[in-house]
Amino acid sequence: MGKMDRIIRDVLWAAAVCLAGYLAGRGYMALRDHPSSQAEKLMEQAYQTVGEAAVRSWLPGCLYQEGEESQFLLAGIWENVEEHFPLFTYLKEQETVEPVVEDESTRHDIIAKNGDTITDRILAENQGQAVEEENQAARDEKTEGETAGETSGPEASSASETPDTSGQEGEDAGSNESAGTEEAGEETSGGESGGASGEDAAGENSSEGETAADGSEMPAWTTAVETSPVKDLSMEQLSDFNYLLNNFFVVDPNTTIDSSQMSADQLLNDDLKITGDNASPQILIYHTHSQEGFADSVEGDENTSVIGVGNYLESILRDVFGYNVIHLKNTFDVVDGQIDRSAAYNYAQPVVQQVLDENPSIEVVIDLHRDGVPEDTRLVTEINGKPTAQVMYFNGLSYTVNNGTLDSLPNPYIADNLAFSFQLSYMAARYYPKFTRCIYLKGYRYNLHMRPRSILLEVGAQTNTVQEAMNAMEPFSVILNKVLKGE
DSSP: OOHHHHHHHHHHHHHHHHHHHHHHHHHHHHHHHSOOHHHHHHHHHHHHHHHHHHHHHHOGGGSOOTTOOOOOHHHHHHHHHHHHOHHHHHHHHHOOOOOOOOOHHHHHHHHHHHHHHHHHHHHHHHHHHHHHHHHHHHHHHHHHHHHHHHHHTHHHHHHTTSOOOOOOTTGGGOOSSSOOBOOOSOOOOOOOOHHHHHHHHHHSSEEEEEEOTTSSEEEGGGSOOOOOOSSOOOHHHHTSHHHHHHHHEEEOTTOOOOTTTOOHHHHHHSOOOOOSOTTSOOEEEEOTTTTOBOTTOOTTOGGGBHHHHHHHHHHIIIIITOOOEEEOOOOOSEETTEEOOTTHHHHHHHHHHHHHHHOTTOOEEEEEEEEOOOTTOOBEEEETTEEEEOEEEEEEOSEETTTEEOTTSOOTTHHHHHHHHHHHHHHHHHHOTTTEEEEEEESSOTTOOSOSEEEEEEEEETTSOHHHHHHHHHHHHHHHHHHHHTO
């Protein structure tokens, strides 16, 4: 509505009010001076209407009825005026309603949020389907195993000692929030300390003729047999960016990656062989979230937490494979006696950096965690006849969709970190096809910027037993040793 239209409307309103007041006054005076039965009836009705309207306006509780909308006195009067003066209604209908248009930045935010919502829904649907397929595969495998056990007798028991050669359907759908497999074997009575588990593993089924770093015979599980991989690991397939991404990686909706940052040729040809000897520390294990536990963890007993799993990994790498290992057991996720992980990475960084500064010979850094999944999800497979927690590698790209490159979180080793995770996952696909869930890519840094060979390792989840997590350290140490030796 233009300025002139508003002036005309205001003038007409003023004239109408004056006219209405004049007529009402003249009418009232005429009725007062020359009363009649009809006039008295009209006045009585008018007084009653005005009184009722007044009560409704200022004492609404007196006449309240459920579902009835209250109306102020003046609003009722103006409605009657508008009914008797159609010009007001006409002017009201002619008013232009100016549309509300968001600015450019708001529009982009809305589009981005809609995109994130759609992406989350698609990812959740794909993950749900993958989990169901994986669960069904595990159930079928378990049924076949039970049938074979009934018919084969001792032969089946002997065969169970060989590495797992079955498929890994839906592995690419494993994310930090969900994805995994149903338990593929009976749950063990986990809870033993890392040291005890190490002794049991080293003491049984040892391979004759081979000697571990501590002088004992090599455990049988260290002899990994290459299987027929479920995934096509040919360079022709791996050179396809979409195939590589869909079969080995899960990209969080808050980040993105393209073929210029990730090619199979670059990832596999990055030389990650360890260069120093074990006269000085070579590997650092630590836990940003040291309080993470498992289904049967004992509160206050670090041997049944991720620290205990780290203890077992440390003993394997040192006693079996001969590496010089430092295991940092500091607590970074407890503040004022309460678990608080909001700033754990900030607390961990200077401590870890100090250890690396004091030990420049360290070439490998492992931040060992366990994942968090829905309570009905089991991340379990069977390797060497043991129920084994599945693992996931977690990489930060220092890049988010909303903010682009995060200059405040630089990481000069993003490419090396990706190559390290991929070579471990590739090696697992050759020897333990159902062991690795995926490589999960997210937008931030997660303290992976301090060494080229840095990984954030998620071992199982809160639904796994301690023993399942301990068992996972055996195949993991085998593939880690192969990568660090360039095999």
